[in-house]
Amino acid sequence: MILRVQQPLTELAARLRAATRITVMTGAGVSAASGVPTFRGAGGLWRTYRAEDLATPEAFARDPALVWEWYAWRREKVASCSPNAAHVVLARWSASAKASAGQVPRDVRVVTQNVDDLHIRAGTRDLIRLHGSLWELKCFNGCSAGATTWRDERVPLPDGLPRCPYCGGYARPAVVWFGESLHGGDVNRAVEATACDVFLTVGTSAVVYPAAGFVHHARSLGAFTAEINLEPTPASSLVDVSILGAAEDVLPQLDRVIS
Ligand code: BV8
Numbered sequence: 001m002i003l004r005v006q007q008p009l010t011e012l013a014a015r016l017r018a019a020t021r022i023t024v025m026t027g028a029g030v031s032a033a034s035g036v037p038t039f040r041g042a043g044g045l046w047r048t049y050r051a052e053d054l055a056t057p058e059a060f061a062r063d064p065a066l067v068w069e070w071y072a073w074r075r076e077k078v079a080s081c082s083p084n085a086a087h088v089v090l091a092r093w094s095a096s097a098k099a100s101a102g103q104v105p106r107d108v109r110v111v112t113q114n115v116d117d118l119h120i121r122a123g124t125r126d127l128i129r130l131h132g133s134l135w136e137l138k139c140f141n142g143c144s145a146g147a148t149t150w151r152d153e154r155v156p157l158p159d160g161l162p163r164c165p166y167c168g169g170y171a172r173p174a175v176v177w178f179g180e181s182l183h184g185g186d187v188n189r190a191v192e193a194t195a196c197d198v199f200l201t202v203g204t205s206a207v208v209y210p211a212a213g214f215v216h217h218a219r220s221l222g223a224f225t226a227e228i229n230l231e232p233t234p235a236s237s238l239v240d241v242s243i244l245g246a247a248e249d250v251l252p253q254l255d256r257v258i259s
Helices: 007-018 059-060 064-079 085-095 116-122 184-193 211-220 247-258
Strands: 023-027 109-113 132-139 171-175 197-200 226-227 241-244
Touching: 007 171, 007 197, 007 226, 007 247, 023 085, 023 211, 059 064, 064 132, 064 171, 085 109, 085 116, 085 247, 109 184, 109 241, 184 211, 211 226, 226 247
Parallel strands: 023 109, 023 197, 197 226, 226 241
Antiparallel strands: 132 171
């Protein structure tokens, strides 16, 4: 049900105000206002390639220089971006577990598909990161020491392809590529977070699994489900309310009402 009037916002605000457990799952749309290109929207992420063709182990094995060119370009892009109002609101919600005067204590967990780290830079507590980070690397060869990710925030990256400091093989971005399984601990934490009063999915095209499946699971557990997006998605017909709007506008509006 997509209502273009104020009613869905009012209903969602009322649900959030009464909730003790809230889970918010975010996608690239939450970072769009910061200047981070989304994957599939207009002006998409990469000129002539689809993300699905570059973000795979096969693509890296075939042409590590091309894949690193894409990630180096994204790192440079993201390095010049700052968290926007949507990140700031979610960071505040994630830290506000304690009850405000006259309010029920509210536990808010943020689950993100994004790899830009803007939620972390905004101060989000206990972020559940499903797809890793642009700012972390690991060994592509799979050497045991290099399986543990390390942080590398150098922009630009030095010449030559990044190397694993342990085995000298190629280093790769420590993100989850298509065809790769997500880290079990992250999935478990995200599944736990679907047991909530309100599940809010924000700025995601709802096409990448298993992330896109969490709103379905939350609904099956009885959560009130809502979506905030600029356009309808495959989740729009599933959720209780689908709000057509920009995350950086709607989240601060909700925050003003429920704080
Ligand atoms: C896995 C890290 C087990 C890399 C990413 C067939 C059917 C179903 C599933 C599959 C299938 N074939 C294969 C699969 C599984 C596959 C998958 O889901 N494929 C899809 C494409 C069909 N999934 C996987 O492979 C996952 N692993 O399943 O393991 C397995 C093992 C072997 C074989 C099979 C299965 C791993 C998926 C993780 C991939 N890695 N990122 C990197 O970033 O480089 S996914 C990538 O897409 C990003 O993380 C991104 O976050 C994510 C989802 O995209 P969105 O965030 O939604 O971004 P998008 O641009 O699409 O949409 C933005 C939205 O925001 C739009 O709707 C727009 O309208 C909106 N918006 C824009 N501005 C705003 C806004 N909204 C509000 N306000 C705004 N201002």
